[in-house]
Amino acid sequence: MIIRFDAGGSVSWLQSQLDEYQCDPSIQAVMLFATSQNGWPEGWLDSLLQRQRKPVFGGLFPMLIAQGDSHERGTLCIGLTHRPDLLVLPELSNPAQSLEQMVAEMPAACHSLTRANATLMVLVDGLTTGISRLVEALFNQCGLQMNILGGGAGAQNMQPAACIITPQGVLRDAALVARLALGSGVGVAHGWAPMSASYTVTESEQNIIRSLDWQPALSVYHHELALHSNVALSEPSLPHQANAHPLGISRMDSEVVVRDVIAADVDGGLICLGEIPAGEFIHVLHASAADLLTAARLARDVAINELEELEQLECHRSNIALVFDSLSRAQFLGADMELEIALLSNNQQLDVFGVLTLGEIANSGKGYLEFYNKSCVLACFAKPPLSIRLEQL
Structure with missing residues (x-):
């Protein structure tokens, strides 16, 4: 695996880098992460992807993490020394799509793979x-046999756009599943804690909570913020206050699963980043920057410890770590985001690269697979056949 980073996000750099990988016989596929702020010409990336002899896959994300910092522009181009199994799932929002059947059609049976040889x-x-539905289908098919991680692609402005990079082009309303021939240890944590009593979601519609305990959801949210935070919520202040006070779905014997509130609708519903079914129990959450940094350290330590456990299976550690970290979490941390990245690097013992996401996916091999918000997901990879290096060009 060869990892290279261009902070400028230029067209010419990516074209040149892909040409180099195409000519390198040790590279079998390319993982590509870029920001939606690179300003590439419309249709240019589709044409470039379709011309490649080796598969290129990845996503366009709000920001990248590389070289110990976060970047609003840039491109990460990762040459893989193995050819991963890829599955593209189009029209994800179409309820007629049988995601269970599509996931089951991945090459090679999942039951033959483990955390020591696949991620x-x-x-x-x-x-x-x-x-x-996708998360449930993946868990039903793969269970706890391997680590699963990932995140939501998209733009900082939260406007729908094509963002999933596939060998055939860039897709909207889609998902891509890549089975990497690498063992891993995965840690996930967020640091948010309840500040309110528990409420039952009594009415919801996909990612919109209509009512809590049969009261309009926005009214309940107003009440809790006024009661615990001494703030008067108004429409202009909603994005700022909601970023500091997300919702948490209760889970037995584990941290709550966080849901960002991204807007309110005209009927008094709360629009969230991710679905919340009726019948779930939720809280309004709060945290300090110190709480989030402590959680990032926990995610790092869990990932390292999990990978150490695999060494008895001849799964040797590398110093490479891939992070899917929340965009809204980074916005809440502000300048402290640099501290979070530094913590993840474990005093520069780990070369951390990755993306800031619109939602995070993880199960860490030992728990139910979830779609999170405002969370930090870190994967420490086993040592691949060839050395890995991170280069800034």
Whole structure:
């Protein structure tokens, strides 16, 4: 695996880098992460992808993480020394799509793979519906036999756009599943804690909560913020206050699953980043920057410890780590995001690269697969056949 980063996100750099990988016999496929702010000409990336002899896959994300910092522009181009199994799932929001059947058609049976020899990476349009169905289908098919991680692609402005990179082009309302021939240890944590009593979601529609305990959801949210935060919520202040006070879905024996509130609709519903079915129990959450940094350290330590456990299976550690970290989490942390990246690097013992996402996916091999918000997901990879290096050009 060869990882290279261009902070400028230029067209010529990516063309040149892909040409180099195409000529390198050790490279079998290319993983591509780029930001939606690169300003590439419309249709240019589709044409480039379709001309490649080796498969190129990945996504367009709000921001990248590389070289110890976050970047609003840039391109990460990762040459893989193995050819991963790829599955493209179009029209994810179409309820008629049988995601269970589509996931079951991945090459090679999942039951023959383990955390020591495979990691499943899931990239999904973060603004589409159907993510919960996809997560359930993946868990039903793969269970706890391998680590699964990934995140939601999309733009910082939260406007729907094509963002899933496939060998055939860039897709909207889609997901891509890549089975990498690499063992891994995965940690996921967020650091948010309840500040309110528990409410029952009594009415919901996909990612919109209509009512909590049979009261308009926005009214309940107003009440809790006024009660605990001494703030008066208004439409202009909603994005700022909601970023500091997400919702949490209760889970037995584990952290709550966070849901970002991204807007309110005209009927008093709360529009969330991800679905919340009726019948779930939720809280309004709060946290400090210190809480989030402590959680990032926990995610790092869990990932490292899981990979150490695999060494008895001749799965040797590398110093490479892939992170899917939340865009809204980074916005909440502000300048402290640099501290989070530094913590993930474990005093520069790990070369951390990755993306800021619209939602995160993880199961860490030991728990139910979830679609998270405001969370940090870190994968420490086993050592591949060839050395890995990160280069800034």
